[in-house]
Ligand SMILES: [Fe+2]
C-alpha cells in the first residue's frame with residue numbers, strides 16, 4: 001500500500017447504543033483504537049439507524065450496536081441495509097448471532113456489560129483478519145473509471161491509472177493517447193483488473209469538457225444528431241463514474257441537466273415510438289447508458305401520444321431516465337426487470353440482488369440532491385421498479401400508490417423489455433398492447449395503456 005493511500009485511509013463508523021453515556025464511551029474507544037477523531041454516525045435506537053441507512057443508502061465499515069429488545073425483523077433489516085461492513089453486536093446471548101446465519105455478513109458478539117473492555121480486542125481481530133472494509137471513498141485521490149469509457153473519449157483528457165495488487169496506482173495511458181477497445185481489454189485481462197482510475201483533481205476538467213461538448217451540441221442549428229448523441233452518451237458515462245466515487249457533485253448535476261436538454265432537443269417536438277425503438281437494435285457499447293437514454297425517449301414518445309406534451313413533463317421523464325439506474329455498478333444489473341426472475345435465474349450473487357433492490361432509493365437520493373428539480377423526478381426514480389399488482393420492489397406498492405408519471409415510466413420500461421424480443425424485425429406495438437392490457441388494468445395504468453392503445457389523449 002502506498003503512502004498517500006495509507007494516510008488517507010478512513011473508516012466510516014456507525015454506533016447504536018441506547019444510553020448516551022455508553023454511546024460516548026464506545027465512540028471514544030473507537031477513536032482511541034484508530035488514534036484520531038472519527039465522525040461516527042450515532043443513534044440511540046436501531047429503528048432510527050435503519051431509517052438513516054434506508055434514506056441515505058450510506059455504507060459503513062464498522063458498525064457497533066446494542067441489541068437487547070429490538071425485534072429480529074428490525075435486526076435483519078439493519079444488517080441488510082448496513083451492507084458488508086463488520087458488525088459488532090453487543091447483546092446478552094451469543095446465540096443470537098447463529099440465528100442470523102445465512103446472511104454473508106461479519107458479526108462479532110460481545111457481552112453487553114463487557115463492551116468497553118472487549119471492543120478494542122474485537123476491532124483489532126476484525127482488522128488483522130481483513131474483515132473490516134476500509135472506506136476511503138471520499139478521500140481517495142483517484143476516482144474509478146469504467147473501461148468502456150476510455151475508447152469513447154477520443155484523445156484522453158487525462159492520464160489513466162491502474163491500481164496494482166500492492167495498492168500502487170501506476171499510469172497506464174497518457175493524456176492525449178488514443179486508446180482502442182482491444183488494447184484496454186488486453187491490459188485488464190493481463191493484469192486481472194476490472195477498471196481504471198483518473199486522478200480526482202483531473203476530474204473537474206473532464207466534466208468541464210463534457211459540459212462544453214453538450215453546450216456546443218445544444219447551440220448548433222440544426223442539431224447535429226450524431227455529435228449530440230455522442231456528447232450525451234459520454235456525459236452519462238462520466239457522470240456515472242463521478243457519482244460512484246465522488247457523489248453527485250454540482251458539476252455532474254450540470255452535465256446531467258444539459259444531457260437531458262440535449263436529449264429532448266434531439267427528439268424534436270413529435271417524438272415517435274416506432275422510430276425510437278429501431279435504435280434499440282443498433283446499440284452496442286455501454287448498455288446502461290444506452291438503456292437510460294433510450295428509456296427517456298420512449299417515455300417522451302408515450303407522453304406525446306397521450307397528450308402530455310409540456311416541456312416540463314419531457315424534462316421530468318428524461319431526467320428520471322438519466323438517473324434511474326445510475327447507482328448500479330455494472331451493466332448486467334441494469335438488464336434486470338424482475339427481482340424474482342433474477343433471483344431464480346441463479347445468475348446474480350446475494351450482494352448483486354441486494355444492490356438491485358437498493359438502487360431505486362439510491363437513485364432517488366441523487367434526484368433529491370439536485371437543486372431546483374421537481375419532486376416528481378425523485379418519485380419516478382424511487383418507483384421505477386414497482387408494479388401495478390404490488391409485485392415490484394423496493395416497496396411492493398400497488399397501482400393505487402403509483403403516480404401517473406411513474407406509471408408511464410414503468411410502461412415505457414415494459415415496452416423496452418418486450419421490444420428486446422424482436423431482434424431483427426419491427427416491434428409490433430399493437431400486439432404489445434393486446435398482450436399487456438390485462439396486466440396494466442388497474443389504477444392510473446389502466447387509463448394510460450387504454451389511451452396508448454386507442455390513440456387517445458389524457459389531458
Ligand atoms: Fe432500475
Ligand SMILES: [Fe+2]
Pocket residue numbers: 291324325334
Ligand atoms: Fe433501468
